[in-house]
Amino acid sequence: MTTAHLSGRRVLLIIGGGIAAYKALELVRLIRKAGGEVMTLLTKSGAEFVTPMSLAALSGHPVRQDLFMPEDETAMGHIELSRWADLVVVAPATAGLIAKAANGMADDLASTTLLATDKKTLWAPAMNVRMWEHPAVQANVATLKSFTGFHQGAFVGPDEGEMACGEYGFGRMAEPAVILQAIDRLIGAGSRPLAGRRAVVTAGPTFEPIDPVRGLTNRSSGKQGYAIAAALADLGAEVVLVSGPVFLNTPQGVRRVEVEAATEMKAAVETELNAAPVDIAVMSAAVADWRVDGVATGKIKKAPGGPPALHLIENPDILASVSKSGSVRPKLVVGFAAETSDLEDNARAKLSRKGCDWIVGNDVSDDVFGSDGNAVTLFTRQGSETWERQSKTDVARKLAQRIADHFKA
Template identity: 65%
Template sequence: MAEERILLIVGGGIAAYKSLELVRLCRKAGLAVRPILTQAGAEFVTPLSLAALAEDKVYSELFSLTDEAEMGHIELSRSADLVVVAPATADLMAKAAAGLASDLASTTLLATDKPVLMAPAMNVRMWEHPATRRNLAQLKADGVLFVGPDEGPMACGEYGEGRMAEPPAILAAIQAALSVAGARPLAGKRAIVTAGPTAEPIDPVRVITNRSSGKQGFAIAGALAELGAQVTLVAGPVAQPTPPGVTRLDVETAREMLEACEAALPAEIAVCVAAVADWRPQTAGARKLKKGADGPPPIALVENPDILATLAKSPKRPRLVIGFAAETHDLEENARAKLAKKGCDWIVANDVSLPGVMGGDDNTVAIVSRGGVERWDRLSKGAVARKLAERIAEELS
């Protein structure tokens, strides 16, 4: 069995000396370690010490001609199963939270598609500063894992929270993160998820839309990402937070949503959850329509493109194409008809006439395929998303 691989970023701080012991413990535990040493980190530990303990080359320069020729920072950022930042200084956390790429360490954090674990280390005042708390919240929202910091005396003479966790605790967190990462059956697979309503303009002020909240689609995007998929979420106009690890594209109209989906191909998975408007005004007024003596103005409608059917018939067709059918009556009958008409693999049918479904937090669904119907009890939308993601992983395995 191949060694699990750690990419270790060593930041600048007195706690960097603990990184040497961490490397030793990781190697003893059978983990391969490839170090990145920041310029500030090199003020506390030497490249030679890290290289000797890691039994691998130490990387430090973003614009190194030799390193870029041999490895390249993009490949380096994706060469391991887990990226560990220890010590994670206030500066490194701030760069990662803001998406900056000013050196090899920050560029690696921005370019990686692997889980990231940070072990913060800084003065207690820096740890408690509002900016650091904002950065911590943002990084957690982005899916970054944390171990520590601990409370205790510091090299600066102060006492409080901010000490880097001890190497054995960091190793335990690494092993836990690798265990979760190992249970990512969709790793390496790409998924497209549509969510929310579309909004079709009547004039600059008014639109044709619907009551979809986007909650179910966003939950599915997050659940697929948790299982390792590289997810592109194409979202209509909703105010839902972006799930960690998901790339979000915001659109308004059905035509914009289709264009974004086709641009995201190729993909192995497509889950069309969005409540796309079937029709749009043939012509959108350049000015706000006014009331007149003749009553409401006539609005000629034309059919919108069918996103689900288009993806199902695409030359770049995903391996598994799933549609949603929001129905108010004849749920399974309508879902079977939609399955045949669209050419997709599954239809997830949900009865939106039930209270608390449209815009709510719960859902009752049935999975309709050519093999039959699988009915699920009422669940939270998060639980529906996790169960569906697991079924997708089983199907693709």
């Protein structure tokens, strides 16, 4: 059994009510064994057959159950769940869940998440043979299959066999190993368009020391750059993340190079450019424009004469350097413009001055630093695209997909 596409991928498993729910436990185990990550959403009826404790132990994540949970819904839990996954799997998929999804009904966490998701959904039906053969159920299945884009439903099973009720026919949920193969095929179908591409991403601030205890820096959290590195890796790219000092975990499947000062970041990027061809460079780090000319070897003490005079010199321009790096220049160089006014004029001027291909501009005067949301405009030589405020994860995924589309074209 091969699962070449599951490593590092995220699966949201929605467990409906039915005797086949016990198979969901084995499915969770198989997905994790194949290198995938699983979050489980247990319906009220599903909890009659399997326990949250068992699912949490196997998945390594808390089990989501209720639509109205304050700790979730303050962050719009059903939206976050629907965006977190690379694929949504419903197993067992009951007649009720299929009907709700086919008709746009959303009255609990499972149905709301299914309506809100922007990822494909794999359905593993399980019900009595008479229920499966009912025209209403078959019409709902046909409706789900007819949807286009990421709303389109893919089905695995049901299998033919003896039911728990003693009847015989089609209605048994597919075995976990078969569902696992269907998951792998669905995730692998065009989900890694950047496979074979190499990317370098810079993220976070730089810290320019004044003395052993003080320095010049900025308010960048690194969240947007880390999200971009994760999104590129999710699309199959080999990603090197050159990071300034931040308090973030390294994204799965990403190699992290830690630096502090701008000169160190520039050297690390140049090392990667010369080590192997780089297709994509996303320079999202907030590099300090200046550094102190001559770092004190000891802590500078307060003196009666007032604060010391600091002589500042310009830091190297990493974005311009990468954009003009000759034979080792990446095929696509993306810069960032964090502005507090005149966003379009400043971003377009930076696009021209730096020599990069794209600029992602954002207005940092509006609660961006350290937050989980961002609103950006992508500037290219051909025009611009403004993206509404959304999570930094969603901004990153949109940018990564835009990069994938660029290379496909």
